[in-house]
Amino acid sequence: MPKTLSELRAGIDQVDRELLTLLNRRAALANEVGELKRAEGSPVFRPEREAQVINGMQAANPGPLKDDNIAHIWREIMSACRALEAPQRVAYLGPAGTYSEQAALQFFGSSIARVPCVSIDEVFQSATSGAADFGVVPVENNTEGVVTRSLDLFLGTPLHIIGETSLLVRHHLLRKDASLQGIEVVVAHPQALAQCQGWLNNHLPDVERRAVSSNAEGARLAAEHPEWAAIASDRAANEFGLHIAAQAIQDDPFNRTRFAVVCLPQVLAAPDASGKDCVSLIVSVPNKPGAVHDILVPLKQHGVSMTRFESRPARSGQWEYYFYIDLQGHPSQPHVAAALKDLQALCAFYKVLGTYPLGE
Numbered sequence: 001m002p003k004t005l006s007e008l009r010a011g012i013d014q015v016d017r018e019l020l021t022l023l024n025r026r027a028a029l030a031n032e033v034g035e036l037k038r039a040e041g042s043p044v045f046r047p048e049r050e051a052q053v054i055n056g057m058q059a060a061n062p063g064p065l066k067d068d069n070i071a072h073i074w075r076e077i078m079s080a081c082r083a084l085e086a087p088q089r090v091a092y093l094g095p096a097g098t099y100s101e102q103a104a105l106q107f108f109g110s111s112i113a114r115v116p117c118v119s120i121d122e123v124f125q126s127a128t129s130g131a132a133d134f135g136v137v138p139v140e141n142n143t144e145g146v147v148t149r150s151l152d153l154f155l156g157t158p159l160h161i162i163g164e165t166s167l168l169v170r171h172h173l174l175r176k177d178a179s180l181q182g183i184e185v186v187v188a189h190p191q192a193l194a195q196c197q198g199w200l201n202n203h204l205p206d207v208e209r210r211a212v213s214s215n216a217e218g219a220r221l222a223a224e225h226p227e228w229a230a231i232a233s234d235r236a237a238n239e240f241g242l243h244i245a246a247q248a249i250q251d252d253p254f255n256r257t258r259f260a261v262v263c264l265p266q267v268l269a270a271p272d273a274s275g276k277d278c279v280s281l282i283v284s285v286p287n288k289p290g291a292v293h294d295i296l297v298p299l300k301q302h303g304v305s306m307t308r309f310e311s312r313p314a315r316s317g318q319w320e321y322y323f324y325i326d327l328q329g330h331p332s333q334p335h336v337a338a339a340l341k342d343l344q345a346l347c348a349f350y351k352v353l354g355t356y357p358l359g360e
């Protein structure tokens with residue numbers, strides 16, 4: 001005999017009670033961990049431990065819940081437990097409703113103290129001055145390339161990268177009214193305007209495109225001006241009471257943006273190895289033939305994979321460049337340590353931006 005709806009719901013209620021007891025037992029343990037950490041003055045947030053917990057739960061997952069769901073659920077559980085130890089203050093490019101905010105929530109879970117900033121520069125300043133414990137900044141988009149302001153600020157900052165997360169970015173055209181008729185201006189962050197240029201050329205070829213400081217700021221303006229439209233997320237549509245006049249208008253359906261999570265080394269030292277880690281570096285090489293080739297040799301010799309290689313002008317007036325390099329592994333692994341030592345010996349400038357668990 002198949003069970004009735006009320007029997008099945010009674011089963012769910014029973015399981016929920018058990019989950020409640022278990023979750024509170026877990027929270028009480030985290031509270032005790034918090035007391036231990038307070039006594040020894042060590043940091044609350046431990047990204048490598050959280051990565052291990054999530055990897056472990058995914059490995060043990062028999063289904064039917066998907067591994068993505070498991071990651072999401074445990075991220076929130078740990079966020080709530082962490083907030084009992086001490087709520088972490090996280091700075092990001094605001095206002096509410098930006099992709100940067102979404103990235104911050106994806107990385108830390110929703111139990112954080114939010115510190116929205118007006119620019120990427122202010123995110124770096126907040127995390128440097130102590131106004132926030134952590135900052136979340138965009139570093140690259142798979143269609144538009146690197147976020148140059150973030151890369152340039154990495155060069156001189158005392159902050160280091162302790163984590164990363166990447167977001168599938170779906171841009172919508174948002175407006176007070178749900179139609180495409182009578183739009184005079186499209187407002188958005190320059191990156192979003194660039195990521196949607198094909199759609200804009202096809203559907204709104206004669207409409208002015210105006211760059212603003214963030215997509216959420218564009219949404220705020222579109223809520224004030226009925227003849228303006230914004231390019232932003234569905235969260236921004238909710239936040240500012242706008243309609244989605246056209247959905248998923250980004251030219252690349254797999255449009256992803258990667259964000260780095262930064263903090264002062266005093267707030268959190270480089271995370272221990274989690275098993276799936278990355279080292280980010282900035283280097284420059286002497287201006288001589290073959291120098292760029294030479295820095296790749298130690299990586300090959302020690303069997304270290306490079307997952308990213310970007311260049312930025314050094315602004316020295318010469319044709320000199322800084323190279324932003326991501327390597328797979330952790331410096332506690334002898335082959336990675338050996339490759340880094342040999343690489344450093346070849347560089348005119350060498351800065352480790354961070355060592356951190358690979359993100360989602």
Ligand SMILES: O=C(O)C(=O)C[C@]1(C(=O)O)C=C[C@@H](O)C=C1
Nearest residue numbers: 030033044045046049078081082
């Ligand atoms: O294991 C710890 O250090 C904890 O504080 C517990 C816990 C968790 O909830 O599992 C919470 C915060 C840390 O970032 C890591 C893990």
